[in-house]
Amino acid sequence: MASKLEALQHWVNDVAALTRPAHIHWCDGSDTEYQSLVRQMLADGTLIELNQQTHPGCYLHRSNPSDVARVEQLTLVCHPEQEDAGPNNHWMAPADAHAKIDALFDGCMEGRTMYVIPYCMGPIDSPLSRCGVEITDSPYVVANMKIMTRMGAAAQARIEREEAFVKGLHSTGELDPERRWIMHFPAEKSIKSYGSGYGGNALLGKKCHALRIASNQAREEGWLAEHMLIVGIENPQGETHYIAAAFPSACGKTNLAMLIPPEGYRQDGWKVWTVGDDICWMRPGTDGRLYAINPEAGFFGVAPGTSNSTNPNALKSVSHDTIFTNVAVTADNQPWWDGLPGEPVTDWQGRPYDPANGPAAHPNSRFTVSAKQCPTWSEKAEAPQGVPISAIVFGGRRPSLLPLVMEACDWTHGVLMGAAMGSETTAAATGAVGVLRRDSMAMKPFCGYHYGDYFAHWLSLDKAGAKLPKIFHVNWFRKGADGKFLWPGFGENLRVLEWMIERVKGTARGVQTPIGTLPARNELKLDGLALKPGQIDELLAVDNAGWQAEIEAIGEYLESFSPRLPERLRQERQRVADALDADATSPRTATA
Numbered sequence: 001m002a003s004k005l006e007a008l009q010h011w012v013n014d015v016a017a018l019t020r021p022a023h024i025h026w027c028d029g030s031d032t033e034y035q036s037l038v039r040q041m042l043a044d045g046t047l048i049e050l051n052q053q054t055h056p057g058c059y060l061h062r063s064n065p066s067d068v069a070r071v072e073q074l075t076l077v078c079h080p081e082q083e084d085a086g087p088n089n090h091w092m093a094p095a096d097a098h099a100k101i102d103a104l105f106d107g108c109m110e111g112r113t114m115y116v117i118p119y120c121m122g123p124i125d126s127p128l129s130r131c132g133v134e135i136t137d138s139p140y141v142v143a144n145m146k147i148m149t150r151m152g153a154a155a156q157a158r159i160e161r162e163e164a165f166v167k168g169l170h171s172t173g174e175l176d177p178e179r180r181w182i183m184h185f186p187a188e189k190s191i192k193s194y195g196s197g198y199g200g201n202a203l204l205g206k207k208c209h210a211l212r213i214a215s216n217q218a219r220e221e222g223w224l225a226e227h228m229l230i231v232g233i234e235n236p237q238g239e240t241h242y243i244a245a246a247f248p249s250a251c252g253k254t255n256l257a258m259l260i261p262p263e264g265y266r267q268d269g270w271k272v273w274t275v276g277d278d279i280c281w282m283r284p285g286t287d288g289r290l291y292a293i294n295p296e297a298g299f300f301g302v303a304p305g306t307s308n309s310t311n312p313n314a315l316k317s318v319s320h321d322t323i324f325t326n327v328a329v330t331a332d333n334q335p336w337w338d339g340l341p342g343e344p345v346t347d348w349q350g351r352p353y354d355p356a357n358g359p360a361a362h363p364n365s366r367f368t369v370s371a372k373q374c375p376t377w378s379e380k381a382e383a384p385q386g387v388p389i390s391a392i393v394f395g396g397r398r399p400s401l402l403p404l405v406m407e408a409c410d411w412t413h414g415v416l417m418g419a420a421m422g423s424e425t426t427a428a429a430t431g432a433v434g435v436l437r438r439d440s441m442a443m444k445p446f447c448g449y450h451y452g453d454y455f456a457h458w459l460s461l462d463k464a465g466a467k468l469p470k471i472f473h474v475n476w477f478r479k480g481a482d483g484k485f486l487w488p489g490f491g492e493n494l495r496v497l498e499w500m501i502e503r504v505k506g507t508a509r510g511v512q513t514p515i516g517t518l519p520a521r522n523e524l525k526l527d528g529l530a531l532k533p534g535q536i537d538e539l540l541a542v543d544n545a546g547w548q549a550e551i552e553a554i555g556e557y558l559e560s561f562s563p564r565l566p567e568r569l570r571q572e573r574q575r576v577a578d579a580l581d582a583d584a585t586s587p588r589t590a591t592a
C-alpha cells in the first residue's frame, strides 16, 4: 500500500485498473525526483535544454500545435442538475460525462507510467488550504505541478490526516482535439481531463481545482475562490495594504502583482510585495475582515510582452530554474518572445523562424516558475492565516468609456461592478481575439456554478460584523481619439493604487458621480508623468450618454442569469440607471 488512506488507495487502484499503466509512481515532491523526471524528459525530447550558462536549470517544452490554450467549449461543469451549472458553463449529465470520458481513459496508460501527485493548494499548514491528488501520465505535468503547488510527501500526510482531497484524473491521451474533454464533478469533488497536455487543461490544481471546484466548496463553506492577484503595497511609513485584483486572462495581472514603483515613489520608500498573480482564496476572519491566501506556489505566466520595461521582476524570476512552453529560441539557445532583445532563429514549433508563419513565440506561450524566485516575493505568501485585504479591484481592457478608476459606493455596488466587468478577448483561450466579452469577476471560464447563485454568494458576505474591503474598478486601457492608450500603465499604476489606499484610510475625498467615486482633481499624484494637458480629464471623464447605453447593456447581460439573478443586484443596477438619468438633467463632471 502506498497510502494508508483507504479512499485514496482504492481510487488509485480503480484508476490503474481502468487505464492499465505499466508503472505507478507516487510523487514525493523531492528535488531528486524532479531532476530525474527532467533527465527522462530531456532524453525523450519532451524537454529541450536551453542555454545553461545564461539560463541555468531552464528547459523548453513544445506542445502539440493543436494544444496551446484552454478549450472552453470542451470544458464541462457536470452538476447533477443542469440549472446549477448556469448559462455560464457547458454542462453534461454526470453519468453521461463519466461514461464518455471513461471510455477514453480505458487502457490509455498502457506502456506508460502513471504518476500520483498529492498536492496542497495553499501553505501546507494553513487552515485555508485545500488538498487534492492528480493522477497523470504526463511527466511534464508532474514537473509543472512541483513548481505550481506544494506537492509530495507533506501534502500526502495532510490528506491522510484530513481524509479529504479533490480527485483529479488526467491523461494526455492522443492529444487529439476530437478526443478532448475537461470535466468537473463538483458534487463528487472530482475532475477528469483527457486529451490535452496544456496548462489549465492539464495542471489540475490550477483552474480546475483552485477555481472551478473550489468556487463550489467556497460557496458551501462561506468563502471566496477568485481569479485574482494579491499584491502588498508598503508605504514609506512601513504600512502594507494588500489588494486583490481580478482581470480577465492576459490583462496584466502578473505585471500588476510584480509592479515596480515609479522612480519618485521608490526614492520615497514605497515597496511592492507579490503574494500571488492568478488565484486568491479569501475568507472572513474573526475580526470580520477578509483574509487571503494564494493557493499556488508558482507562476504560470504569459511570456510574450514580459520584458525589462513591462515586468523586470518576472524576467529576473525566469532567468533560472524555469520551464518554458512554446517560446521561440535564439541562435545561442536562449528563450525568446516579443519584447525581448535578440532575434529568434527557431519558432515555437521548432521550425526555422519565418515571419510568414506568424509570431516566433506562440502568443499564449508560458513560463512556469516558483514564486520564491520573484525578487518581490512576499514571505506573507506562506502565512497560514493569510493576508488581510484592504481593497478588491476589478478591471478589463476597455478602449472607451470606463474611467481610469472608480470606487463603488458600497459592497452591493461593488458586486455590480464586478458582475458587469468585461474585456476584449485575448489569446489565453481559443476563439476570436478583440471582441468585448462580459466576464463577471474575471470568472466566466472558471466559476463552477450558476453565475446568478455566485452573485448571490458574493452579496451574502455583506452581513452584520463584516468589515469588507472597498471595491474599485480600473481601466488601464482607455484610448484617446488618436487610438493611443491614454494611461502609461505598468509601474505608474501605483499612482492609482495609492489613491485607493488613501480612500481606504479616509484621507482622499474623491468626487461622487452616478457611476461611483472618482479621484478629485489633484488627488492622483501625476508628477514625473508626461501626460498631455487634458489627458487626465479624458481618463476620468464620465460620458453620461455612453453610460446610459452601457447600463442598459449591463441590464440585458444580468437578465441572462434570470431567474437566479439576485433581486438586490437588479435593484442596484436600476439605482445607477436612475442616477445617470438624474445627472443627465443636472450634469456634474468627475473632475469638477
Ligand code: OXD
Binding pocket: 070, 199, 200, 248, 249, 250, 278, 300, 428, 429
Ligand atoms: C491563465 C488564464 O492561464 O487565466 O491564468 O488563462
Ligand code: MN
Binding pocket: 227, 249, 278
Ligand atoms: Mn488566469
